[in-house]
């Protein structure tokens with residue numbers, strides 16, 4: 006248990022004391038469990054392997070460090086720091102585009118001139134980008150003018166999905182970042198909403214985004230991917246990397262929800278279930294459940310080729326556009342995992358309402374998606390990470406991350422007969438699991454008969 010800060014000390018000293026206290030706890034946990042101290046050396050674990058109680062100390066240490074950094078820089082320094090961040094991704098982009106990590110052997114010390122030669126790039130510019138990468142711990146500098154692998158670059162060299170993730174960030178998403186405000190201010194787009202619902206609070210269409218301005222196209226990002234197989238492959242690979250992040254793994258949703266309570270032989274529809282990763286994990290754990298994975302035709306074709314033989318009699322695959330009426334009637338649960346955050350409120354309402362004619366009384370609708378923590382529930386540093394994701398969703402899709410209240414309000418707006426049943430916030434994760442049941446009022450049910 007962390008000691009409270011000494012109120013007689015200045016804030017900076019309180020923060021420094023908290024950082025020392027939390028860091029000491031983290032190091033003792035690592036030492037007691039025979040785990041290595043954090044390091045920049047290639048081979049360091051991608052993430053500190055900490056249990057939830059120590060993970061909380063890590064979150065507190067990082068939050069305190071961030072606030073201390075801002076205070077010590079002072080208002081002007083902190084402002085200039087933001088300006089610097091605008092260019093931070095340039096060196097990571099160079100690492101990605103020129104596949105620099107893959108060109109270095111672990112333990113090899115290479116001159117910056119040699120890096121430029123291996124990349125067939127301008128020596129002066131490449132040397133400067135590589136030196137910037139050193140300052141961001143993406144590479145290390147064993148001696149002046151030379152670089153070598155850091156833990157991060159070695160990971161980028163060895164984990165192809167991570168390389169794809171960086172490519173997706175630097176080449177698909179980052180170009181839209183400086184168009185977020187111009188898209189907001191775009192006169193012709195102001196007030197545009199789904200299906201002409203001009204008063205909608207968040208209904209800007211997915212083809213009037215910062216991404217559309219950045220790429221000079223009027224088709225939504227997912228449509229662009231359909232015409233560009235390599236970009237689509239990189240996006241799918243980047244998404245599969247996200248599935249391995251803490252809280253984003255299928256196992257997290259398996260453990261957070263009582264799937265067994267749906268009953269023996271229950272049917273679950275995984276709406277937008279992609280390649281069926283979750284469905285396979287769910288039926289491995291609960292072999293008596295039947296899961297129908299729905300997605301767009303191309304995705305289902307690919308899923309069909311990849312579905313493990315052991316899942317064939319428990320997992321069915323179905324092409325379905327979730328903007329059309331739900332074809333599976335009377336299922337026990339309809340599951341939306343990382344789907345609705347891709348869409349603005351108006352589009353989410355349309356997706357949810359497509360379920361209604363198919364629902365039997367008591368059917369569950371389970372949303373497994375990011376949730377923005379309430380103010381003060383996390384450090385500003387932690388909240389910033391999810392707010393950055395929220396802005397990324399706005400930039401690419403005109404969609405959003407939501408608070409728990411926004412999630413429950415959205416589903417209630419889709420139809421008041423969706424009754425909130427449970428809310429679970431996954432530990433040490435921005436992901437939530439919100440369960441609704443379909444409860445038509447007796448009078449409404451009778452009238453419908």
Ligand SMILES: C[S@@+](CC[C@H](N)C(=O)[O-])C[C@H]1O[C@@H](n2cnc3c(N)ncnc32)[C@H](O)[C@@H]1O
Nearest residue numbers: 277278279300301304325326327328342343344
């Ligand atoms: C962010 S992914 C989430 C996939 C999966 N639920 C998971 O958690 O890994 C969004 C999914 O929605 C699918 N999708 C997009 N538009 C769709 C539509 N109109 N109908 C059905 N699926 C759609 C995409 O193909 C993709 O598989």
